[in-house]
Amino acid sequence: xxxxxxxxxxLADNVFLTDGGGETTYIFHEGRExxxxxxxxxxxxxxxxxxxxxxxxxxxxxxxxxxxGFILESPTWRANPDWAAKLxxxxxxxxxxxxxxxxxxxxxxxxxxxxxGAKPQPIVVSGCLGPRGDGYDPGKTMxxxxxxxxxxxxxxxxxxxxxxxxxxxxxxxxxxxxGIARAAASAGIPAAISFTLETDGKLPTGQSLRDAIETVxxxxxxxxxxxxxNCAHPTHFAALLADGGDWLLRLRGIxxxxxxxxxxxxxxxxxxxxxxxxxxxxxxxxxxRQAPWISVLGGCCGTDHRHIEQIGHCCASAAG
Numbered sequence: 001x002x003x004x005x006x007x008x009x010x011l012a013d014n015v016f017l018t019d020g021g022g023e024t025t026y027i028f029h030e031g032r033e034x035x036x037x038x039x040x041x042x043x044x045x046x047x048x049x050x051x052x053x054x055x056x057x058x059x060x061x062x063x064x065x066x067x068x069g070f071i072l073e074s075p076t077w078r079a080n081p082d083w084a085a086k087l088x089x090x091x092x093x094x095x096x097x098x099x100x101x102x103x104x105x106x107x108x109x110x111x112x113x114x115x116x117g118a119k120p121q122p123i124v125v126s127g128c129l130g131p132r133g134d135g136y137d138p139g140k141t142m143x144x145x146x147x148x149x150x151x152x153x154x155x156x157x158x159x160x161x162x163x164x165x166x167x168x169x170x171x172x173x174x175x176x177x178x179g180i181a182r183a184a185a186s187a188g189i190p191a192a193i194s195f196t197l198e199t200d201g202k203l204p205t206g207q208s209l210r211d212a213i214e215t216v217x218x219x220x221x222x223x224x225x226x227x228x229x230n231c232a233h234p235t236h237f238a239a240l241l242a243d244g245g246d247w248l249l250r251l252r253g254i255x256x257x258x259x260x261x262x263x264x265x266x267x268x269x270x271x272x273x274x275x276x277x278x279x280x281x282x283x284x285x286x287x288x289r290q291a292p293w294i295s296v297l298g299g300c301c302g303t304d305h306r307h308i309e310q311i312g313h314c315c316a317s318a319a320g
Contacts, residue, residue, distance in 0.1 A: 127158030135170030147179020228253030281310030
């Protein structure tokens with residue numbers, strides 16, 4: 001059974017780190033191909049599983065060194081029917097892949113907790129969901145009802161495992177987020193909703209972050225455990241923190257890009273813009289000074305262990 005499904009520890013004030021951009025790490029740092037950014041496909045082979053183990057273990061060591069909690073986000077961002085079909089997964093194989101991903105996360109947690117002399121820090125296992133379409137472009141959006149039906153299968157699979165929660169990453173529109181939140185509530189598993197933001201601090205649909213969060217809360221009875229921002233550089237959304245509205249208290253996580261480039265520029269880029277890890281750590285520290293309740297800290301496109309090390313150093317020490 002799950003450890004934290006009924007009481008997520010990151011809802012307290014302690015800092016929780018998570019990983020960086022696994023897909024960009026695999027492609028640009030490892031120099032390997034990753035069709036459709038489908039990191040979950042690595043679970044097919046022993047070599048791929050070994051890479052995933054090493055990838056997550058490195059981040060868990062950073063969290064341990066900084067005395068923070070850690071969130072193990074499963075590598076299942078692309079593990080939904082439309083994307084999996086491109087890789088020849090049938091529904092049964094897709095469900096098995098999602099379960100296998102959570103099994104791996106739980107095994108990593110158990111191994112970390114079993115280390116003799118390890119300082120006990122909470123490790124949360126999260127089943128990661130991605131958008132039906134592209135994480136940069138909303139394209140043809142679903143209704144909330146369609147989204148609930150589409151994503152409900154993956155949510156149900158996660159709910160049947162030891163996962164503590166689900167996280168919907170790079171959501172480009174409120175309707176899809178509403179559908180996922182409803183599916184999670186029906187399945188009895190907490191959900192975090194993370195929105196993609198453009199350089200103007202708005203969703204790719206043009207909707208403001210405030211309106212998106214308030215809309216999801218209004219349409220779901222406030223069912224999401226919390227909201228996050230990801231796939232945007234801090235300079236793109238820092239001004240939002242000066243809003244002062246109550247909606248900001250629902251924002252508890254940041255997974256920023258290393259690059260200040262727009263999504264259009266990143267989509268066309270053939271190189272990796274990994275930005276400045278030291279400055280990114282300071283940017284996160286500034287965010288926490290303005291909004292100390294934002295405690296779930298990780299990375300998105302272009303980030304790797306160097307960025308998370310700096311984020312941990314700046315934010316865990318400041319919290320202490």
